[in-house]
Amino acid sequence: MSRSNPRVLSTLERAGGFASAQEIYRLMQREGESIGLTTVYRALQSLVNDKIVDVLRRDDGEAIYRLCGEAHHHHLVCKGCGDTVEIEGGAIEKWAKMMAEEHGFRDVGHTAEIFGLCAKC
Amino acid sequence: MSRSNPRVLSTLERAGGFASAQEIYRLMQREGESIGLTTVYRALQSLVNDKIVDVLRRDDGEAIYRLCGEAHHHHLVCKGCGDTVEIEGGAIEKWAKMMAEEHGFRDVGHTAEIFGLCAKC
DNA sequence: AACGGAAATGAAAACCATTTTCATTTGTGC
DNA sequence: GCACAAATGAAAATGGTTTTCATTTCCGTT
Ligand SMILES: [Mn+2]
Ligand SMILES: [Mn+2]
Ligand SMILES: [Zn+2]
Ligand SMILES: [Zn+2]
Numbered sequence: 001m002s003r004s005n006p007r008v009l010s011t012l013e014r015a016g017g018f019a020s021a022q023e024i025y026r027l028m029q030r031e032g033e034s035i036g037l038t039t040v041y042r043a044l045q046s047l048v049n050d051k052i053v054d055v056l057r058r059d060d061g062e063a064i065y066r067l068c069g070e071a072h073h074h075h076l077v078c079k080g081c082g083d084t085v086e087i088e089g090g091a092i093e094k095w096a097k098m099m100a101e102e103h104g105f106r107d108v109g110h111t112a113e114i115f116g117l118c119a120k121c
Numbered sequence: 122m123s124r125s126n127p128r129v130l131s132t133l134e135r136a137g138g139f140a141s142a143q144e145i146y147r148l149m150q151r152e153g154e155s156i157g158l159t160t161v162y163r164a165l166q167s168l169v170n171d172k173i174v175d176v177l178r179r180d181d182g183e184a185i186y187r188l189c190g191e192a193h194h195h196h197l198v199c200k201g202c203g204d205t206v207e208i209e210g211g212a213i214e215k216w217a218k219m220m221a222e223e224h225g226f227r228d229v230g231h232t233a234e235i236f237g238l239c240a241k242c
Numbered sequence: 243a244a245c246g247g248a249a250a251t252g253a254a255a256a257c258c259a260t261t262t263t264c265a266t267t268t269g270t271g272c
Numbered sequence: 273g274c275a276c277a278a279a280t281g282a283a284a285a286t287g288g289t290t291t292t293c294a295t296t297t298c299c300g301t302t
Contacts, residue, residue, distance in 0.1 A: 014232045091216040107237050
């Protein structure tokens with residue numbers, strides 16, 4: 001199940017920030033790399049599975065991918081330009097743990113993202 | 122520009138909570154209402170425009186709509202059986218507001234979900 | 243009531259990201 | 273080299289959403 005194609009990962013690194021599968025594919029083509037769109041999708045899925053990249057959705061529904069730092073973190077994303085800030089989520093961690101406990105849930109994880117307009121937009 | 126079809130709005134109300142355009146369309150059909158899918162989409166777009174309805178995206182990319190009036194809340198979802206608990210998110214609201222302020226973002230919304238195993242699973 | 247232009251409607255086609263299929267290629271252990 | 277599994281990618285399918293465009297419904301004016 002390890003389809004994390006290193007060329008796709010390297011391209012995503014080089015892109016810096018978020019990029020969609022289509023964008024990564026076009027980038028690789030423009031740079032003369034031979035790869036199929038299907039493989040790009042599969043590599044990204046695998047990277048998400050392995051928690052090496054984060055995936056979220058643009059407003060238009062297209063999935064965008066980004067390398068995830070080591071530490072657990074959350075995102076503040078600009079709806080205008082796509083700029084992203086990694087933010088600390090201590091409050092969320094506590095909230096999630098408390099809510100889970102309160103309702104008898106165990107083995108919990110969480111997702112939390114903030115969307116808005118950055119100062120430039 | 123006022124295409125907020127009242128029958129679509131009423132169906133969304135009746136659905137309670139989130140519903141996709143397709144779901145609303147199917148619901149109306151099942152109840153014998155004559156309407157086109159295109160009209161459902163246009164009505165929802167218009168309602169979002171008028172800020173009567175919120176729109177967000179499911180993980181699979183499908184857009185889901187919800188009346189703005191309903192109280193804002195979050196979900197605690199069981200990965201085993203799918204059971205969902207609606208939970209209060211005051212801590213999240215504060216966190217989101219604080220993070221946005223800190224980074225000069227405005228007009229912010231957020232998503233937050235907790236996933237785990239419920240007591241039964 | 244009759245006319246006329248504007249808005250609304252919806253069926254069908256277009257669009258487009260993503261997934262699936264499947265034949266082919268590549269890699270790996272023996 | 274051989275056999276078998278995994279990876280690849282072109283092409284087709286999928287499915288939500290948007291566009292097109294012909295038709296119908298509204299509405300204000302005569
Ligand atoms: Mn995180
Ligand atoms: Mn909230
Ligand atoms: Zn911005
Ligand atoms: Zn459960």
